[in-house]
Amino acid sequence: VKNIAAELEGEWRDSFSAKAALELYGRNGEYYGVPWTWGAVGIFYNKALFAQAGIEKTPETWSEFIEVVKKLKAAGITPIALGERDKWPGHFWWVYLAIRLGGEEAFLAAYNRTGSFEAEPFVKAGEYLKELIDLEPFIEGFLGLGYGDQAAAMGDSRAAMELMGQWAPSVQANSSQSGGLGENLGWFPFPSVEGGRGNPNDVLGGGDGFAVGARAEPEAVEFLKYITSADVQRRAAAIWVLPTVAAAEDAVTDPILQTILKARNEAPYFQLYYDQFLPPAVGQVVNDSVEKLFAGVATPAEVAAEIEAAAQRELSD
Secondary structure, eight states, rough: OOHHHHHHHHHHHTSSSSSSOOOOHHEETTEEEEEEEEOOOOOEEEHHHHHHHTTOOOOOOOHHHHHHHHHHTTTOOOOOOOOOSSHHHHHHHHHHHHHHHHHHHHHHHHHHHHOTTSSSSHHHHHHHHHHHTOOOOOOTGGGGGOHHHHHHHHHSSSSSSSEOOOTTHHHHHSSSSSSSGGGEEEEOOOOBTTOOOOOOTTTEEEEEEEOTTTTHHHHHHHHHHHHTTTHHHHHHTTTOOBBBBBGGGGGOOOOOHHHHHHHHHHHOOOOOOHHHSOOOOHHHHHHHHHHHHHHHHHHHHHHHHHHHHHHHHHOOO
């Protein structure tokens, strides 16, 4: 791939509002691509079900979130939609807890092999997640259900919350009999964890971007400038594509997308999904091991150990 740092410098670079996402395409002052669209994972919730359970505000901390889950259960409402057969939806929970507990520092240390995926933040992520699992908050049969089932349960008001990316509302609408929740749908960031070292504004997510081949013609860079121009990004925003440049953000009119956009732009650190950022052999182990935690056949420490073993095989020199 080609280093486009020189072409990016100045007005083009300054046009991006998704600064943390842009940094995923760079290293040591060199840049090899740009983000075209970028979103964030957060918790979607059913406002009517929250009101039915007497929940007046969305939780900001993990302990508050656990209390929300308990209140929903007490009201006879299934708290969380999850389709863990596909495994990647469940990995969001473990990864977000690791982000809140250890932040950028813990992940990069484990990834760069100066640290370990058996370090405290990753083990504790499993412990906090097990605290949630033990409450049995998920839709019936969640281990055998896929993401489409998760979205349908959310869209048909059979569960109060789901942890998912910005595409969730459209999938809820398409997968459910009701056509989605409309104005009854809300969103809030993943809660902070008391005592965690991660910044509570750090975000998990992903999107699409483009790199330039090492021997590409100059027109390739011009094309990237074109698709990240305000005009093109505004047109993309009309079809639920979250723009990455500030000048196009006025085209985002959906209130939930506006909230997600704000969270994305304010994130000091943006963590790409572990099962995408890490080598495939490691990312798959993350998904498989976390699924074992949901199934009750692995402990938090065993989950961390399995991921560390894969990292040692694939990431070590």
